[in-house]
Amino acid sequence: MTKYIFVTGGVISGIGKGITTASLGRLLINRGFKVIVVKIDPYLNVDAGVMNPFQHGEVFVTHDGAETDLDIGNYERFLGIDLNKYSNFTTGSVYSEVIAKERRGDYLGQTVQLIPHITDEIKGRIYQIGKDNEAEIVITEIGGTIGDFEMPPFVEAIRQMAVEVGRENTMFLHVSLIYTLPNGESKSKPTQHSIRKLQELGVQPDLLLCRSSESLDEAFRQKIALLCGISENYIFEGLDTKCVDEIPLNFERQGMGHLVLKRLGLEARPPMDAEWGAMVEKLKNPKQKARIAIVGKYTTGSDAYISVQEALKHGGIANEAAVEIEWIEAESLTEHPDLESVFQNADGILVPGGFGYRGIEGMLVAARYARENKIPYLGLCLGMQCLVIEFARHVAKLKNANSTEVDEETPYPIIDLMHDQRAVADFGATMRLGHYPCVLKENTKSYIAYQQPIIVERHRHRYELNNQHRSQLESAGLCFSGLSPDESLVEIAEVTEHPWMVGSQFHPEFQSKPLAPHPLFRDFIAAVLSHQCKVNHPEEE
Structure with a gap:
């Protein structure tokens, strides 16, 4: 049974969901699992090809000629694999395909709606990429920020997937900002609101990655666990770093790989990250x-x-x-x-x-x-x-x-x-x-x-x-x-x-x-x- 991990983000954009997704994929590949990654971008552009590089950043080109989001490049570099045009899709491409099907008569005269037609198209793409690649684990990053107008159809789609394949075969990972005041006090309120917004859409995160400039103390972890309904063991730190290649190793030291396998009911395997660790040592020294x-x-x-x-x-x-x-x-x-x-x-x-x-x-x-x-x-x-x-x-x-x-x-x-x-x-x-x-x-x-x-x-x-x-x-x-x-x-x-x-x-x-x-x-x-x-x-x- 293919396992599905969904990554969402809260509070602000550009918080590091892409690097988090890539790093988690690295942890799983280091354990010998076959992993494939998908990035969903909620904007209406069909792809990233004609977007302004000042606003959107690099257009990353896959081997089969798809013009994709720059996170696809992060995925390829961290996972060491080549992705394709199915690894990145947008609201624009989903709506274009649904409208094309409606024009062809594929829906046999049905009233075309967000649910089930748009959500079915989203789910179908995620299922298909896992099937095409015979993946044991499919990691899907939902671009944007929870609370954005464009997000609900995608969150609804992954909520439905958790029902269809079973909650035991799915995991929701939420990346959120922990803001630190000038006096050094960490504030969790924005993260609480972000998770409650996600819960309103029917999704309860299993794992929380806290992006922060300061380490989280035990009392702070307990507070977040209580107020957000997440096990304290599944709250991880994503501390600011100048060396992004070290992030998989930081996650490993916190036990993320082990707990993700446990949550998904997968075989516990030891990490084989010596090669990645040696590369990071060369980078740092x-x-x-x-x-x-x-x-x-x-x-x-x-x-x-x-x-x-x-x-x-x-x-x-x-x-x-x-x-x-x-x-x-x-x-x-x-x-x-x-x-x-x-x-x-x-x-x-x-x-x-x-x-x-x-x-x-x-x-x-x-x-x-x-x-x-x-x-x-x-x-x-x-x-x-x-x-x-x-x-x-x-x-x-x-x-x-x-x-x-x-x-x-x-x-x-x-x-x-x-x-x-x-x-x-x-x-x-x-x-x-x-x-x-x-x-x-x-x-x-x-x-x-x-x-x-x-x-x-x-x-x-x-x-x-x-x-x-x-x-x-x-x-x-x-x-x-x-x-x-x-x-x-x-x-x-x-x-x-x-x-x-x-x-x-x-x-x-x-x-x-x-x-x-x-x-x-x-x-x-x-x-x-x-x-x-x-x-x-x-x-x-």
Whole structure:
């Protein structure tokens, strides 16, 4: 019998339900259970594809091309598995499907209502993902906050599931904020109200995770247990931490894994978390430091680049190094008088993805500075395109070379709209998305990183390198080290006369995991540390 765990949140949004869900999944996987995770987002958008990164954060792309919530990335990294388009759905997608069924006549003329039609669609999706993956445990995170207008249909659906599969096969985990006053006093009233609101909807939490900046004393635990109807043994601390990867270990130390198995009637198994613990030790006790400047369009909202940050951290783990990030707003570089002062603390430069013309010229400035000063550079999607445009302008001498996304009248359209994108009208889910193969050229930095001739990576783009200019750029010293199998699409570009300057049209950050750092990020950090050593100890050259 598949077991179901439902995670809800109270008091405020952004409280850490996603990391809690991912960490619990890690505890169960460490015990050998087959776990799958689902994230439900209550907003009316069909998916996250066209949402504002400043407001919503990163759009995470799965291997099958779904544009999903950033929490799907957290799940993949913590659980060490690849999820798919069924692991994230929204109010918009649920209503779209129900309306489509009504138009087809699937409901045979019934009056379509929230109950049972919407709730049945929600339940059906959760049941199906467990069945498709032959999961022993399905963990479902309900996005948003209890009390939001959008929440009741989803809470009603999981309430019904508890009835259908049996209360013994379901567990409700509630994440709530314990606010600490300036005088150090912890207040439980917001959490009490949150749980009572949940109870009004027919759900009684089994486990409470208290997000807090201070540890909870015994009297406080007893008070919450009494007023919220939750066993004191099932009240856990979620203390603030700078190292999110340590959270599964913190939960384990509190006995969460054991009690969850007990609550669900599952076999008690000892945790096998040595590998995860060793990874955390490397993260917490680095032997050296790598300083990376990220020159991007959305640096004021760093959640827009959360997978990039995590992948850099993973590259640091592989090199036993701490990665320090300096955020640089691309637009600020356009006419900056002293670039040396801007990049004086940077051992490496990374230019991430993005859309539109804003900040492009600043990214080109960063690419040129990295090339001319032999600073290791990694370009991701748009960052790869900027590498190529800058090289075209200043090395291949193609004056005013550009992308047609930025300048439709450029005399040298080095980057151009993909042919299969020219007739696209809708922006949602219409880009080149998901896994595509790439053939690597031997004796290149990319081949050295991957150590295999063919790779498969995740994409999210509409524009590509214009093949009409490939031979010119190659003659000038640009190496196209990764191509699509039919050689029609450039996947990776490298500057030959540079210690390490690589750009990928795909997004390698989406496949990097703490226990399996991505090869490009691993070698980028290695190149950064080598550059740092040469700068600090030039006499050793």
